[in-house]
């Protein structure tokens with residue numbers, strides 16, 4: 001086994017860096033899936049760490065956790081997963097620390113899967129035979145409710161919102177069709193019209209704040225307001241790993257702003273800004289020509305691409321978790337029970353950090 005080249009600068013394993021890149025670029029996406037991948041990456045970091053002493057091992061692990069944490073800011077399942085794993089790291093030797101990290105990550109992943117399936121069974125109780133469910137984005141927690149309903153013989157149909165700009169609605173449509181659910185795919189702007197045909201709005205969550213606000217894919221809040229106006233109940237399917245502990249102490253949830261090119265390609269930007277310049281300027285822009293890049297930065301055409309929005313609790317009928325169904329206003333009691341007063345950053349949680357503090 002190689003020795004650690006520089007124990008003061010622990011190397012993050014390339015597989016962890018790859019997972020972080022996949023999360024940042026959304027090849028790995030969805031709050032629960034991100035949490036699962038982050039826990040798996042920490043186990044990989046532990047498994048492959050070349051550290052020869054406990055302090056170096058701990059630095060390795062914390063560096064990996066930090067790299068994963070810094071990928072996307074909104075889904076709290078990511079820091080909650082890192083915190084869960086790091087809290088279970090214990091032992092006096094590298095071998096013991098490694099073993100406990102891997103076991104803790106495995107436990108986390110198993111519990112995540114179990115929580116989703118329990119949540120699904122609870123959520124399915126809200127769905128009646130023949131109900132039509134309108135979905136937004138793609139949520140494995142929301143789909144778990146539909147899957148459980150189908151398993152108990154309940155017939156469900158779905159109206160699936162496309163979900164611009166990344167069209168995660170296509171993933172939802174594909175998975176629902178695989179389950180045999182009749183699907184009507186609509187553009188986001190058609191949602192209010194089709195609410196007349198829906199019995200439920202069913203969405204997931206990236207984070208849930210202490211006041212019961214739900215942070216989910218951009219467009220959720222408008223959908224919920226329209227659903228309230230049309231008398232369609234809004235159900236949020238969210239494992240407790242989506243509860244955001246920092247909001248108990250007054251912090252707000254950061255809303256991720258993503259790249260403008262998810263909304264407007266460079267070519268489309270040129271079409272808007274200089275339609276008369278024709279194909280030549282389009283191709284230089286697409287090639288990433290430096291002059292074009294600098295003119296873009298000086299442009300007065302601004303594209304904003306927030307990935308999430310906040311739905312106030314008054315527009316939500318129920319938050320369904322693996323611990324039961326809650327009115328949004330009462331979710332804080334569950335948060336206190338589960339998290340206590342936790343506010344530390346996930347990489348500060350590692351038990352062995354106490355050892356490095358003395359150095």
Ligand SMILES: O=P(O)(O)OC[C@H]1O[C@H](OP(=O)(O)O)[C@H](O)[C@@H]1O
Nearest residue numbers: 029030031032139140141204205217
């Ligand atoms: O954990 P599950 O229920 O799978 O997904 C929860 C939420 O994560 C997704 O975010 P993104 O597509 O990663 O930006 C959507 O906002 C979805 O509702």
